[in-house]
Amino acid sequence: MPNLDERGHLLTEQANPNSHNLDQLTTLELVDLFNQEDAQTIAAIAQARQPLATAVDRAAKALQQGGRLFYVGAGTSGRLGVLDAAECPPTFCSDPEQVQGIIAGGAGALVRSSEGLEDRADDGAAAIAHRHVTVLDVVVGITAGGTTPYVHGALQAARQRGATTVFIACVPADQVSAQVDVDIRLLVGPEVLAGSTRLKAGTATKLALNILSTGVMVQLGKVYGNRMVDVAVTNKKLHDRALRILQDLTDLSREDAGYLLEQSERKVKLALLMHWTGLGKEAGDRLLAEHQGNLRKAVTALKA
Incomplete structure (x- = not known):
């Protein structure tokens, strides 16, 4: 488990020299700065293309064999996982059980901050046990800074159960390591607002999850050409x-x-x-x- 008492060295916690005078910028300068910094999210996805492709292949194979895809996270990372999972049934007419989001604090944490709950590794492990994760399943742990105990607890429990594990973080492996099958690092650099990983880190994570779930559904035959031919006609x-x-x-x-x-x-x-x-x-x-x-x-x- 990563050392939670020393996080200042993490890439996601560093101060961005390009925004050192953020509180002195005009509104237009602030918008331009965000736009310039956000361009790094695209580059981060490109650099992670190989492990992303591997994650798609592993998850698609698992679901073809009757397995499930779980996203596990806390705070913004957890909300992004829940969002991606929730959008699969209407887009691809997939079974709601097939792709699931697990967030520290449960459903209430989607609309109210429950950041303190992310420090409980046992809760993450309990969430995996509660869903009876097996060797057929894939568990994706999402943590921008890489250190969230809830996520690491879930991944460790998933590995013990034989599930395929995937790690998505925005810090390099030499800062925070992870014993997983697929390791995805989205290195977007320091945030415009230091430490606020709902910004570039959150954007890059959303891009990665878009690719992961869509890529899986393409391989499952939910798409013909570029049309969502399994769309659920519900409105x-x-x-x-x-x-x-x-x-x-x-x-x-x-x-x-x-x-x-x-x-x-x-x-x-x-x-x-x-x-x-x-x-x-x-x-x-x-x-x-x-x-x-x-x-x-x-x-x-x-x-x-």
Whole structure:
């Protein structure tokens, strides 16, 4: 476990020389400075491309085998994990159990600061035990400064259970080490406001999680081309999106696309398969199931 009494050396705790006079800047100068500093988040993602790709592959394989993906964090890091997990079901029609966010302090910590709870490593371990994490699962520990005991406790417990472990931090490994399967370092440098890791560190973490969850869902066949063909049609906006996807990928009018969508019980992927192959709903469902829900593979197999 990292030494919690000596954190001043951490990259995320350093003072940024570019913002030494932050309180003296004009508003426009302040905005420009933030914009310049935020550019480092893109560079940090580029430098972490290999471990990010490995994390996507490991997580996709786990979920294909019936495993789950867990994000674990405290404060901003925890909220970002919960946010990414919450957005998977409406975007990809995934089972809410498939991708889960775990935050120190529970649901209440999403809207009210509970930073003191991050110091309890045992709570992190208990959260892993409560969810009955197994060898099939992937646990992603998120901690900008790399030292959060709650996250380290969760990762240690996950390793003991045989789960695949991933570490996302914004400090170099020589400052804080982690015994994990995949180690992702997003080195964005000191924050404009010293130590406020909800800024660049938070932005880089959100970018990384965007890539991780989307990459996993692509490999799970939730995407056709660049269209979210597993979108959950649960409101007017998503109903309109579903119709536009059908129209864009077929020669159907909006009215005919709407009819097809209803025939497929509002499942865009199934509607496309029915249109392209002439199969009925039940036969289309069976074909998709045979190919683990991958639309492209199902269509290709039928035409072979």
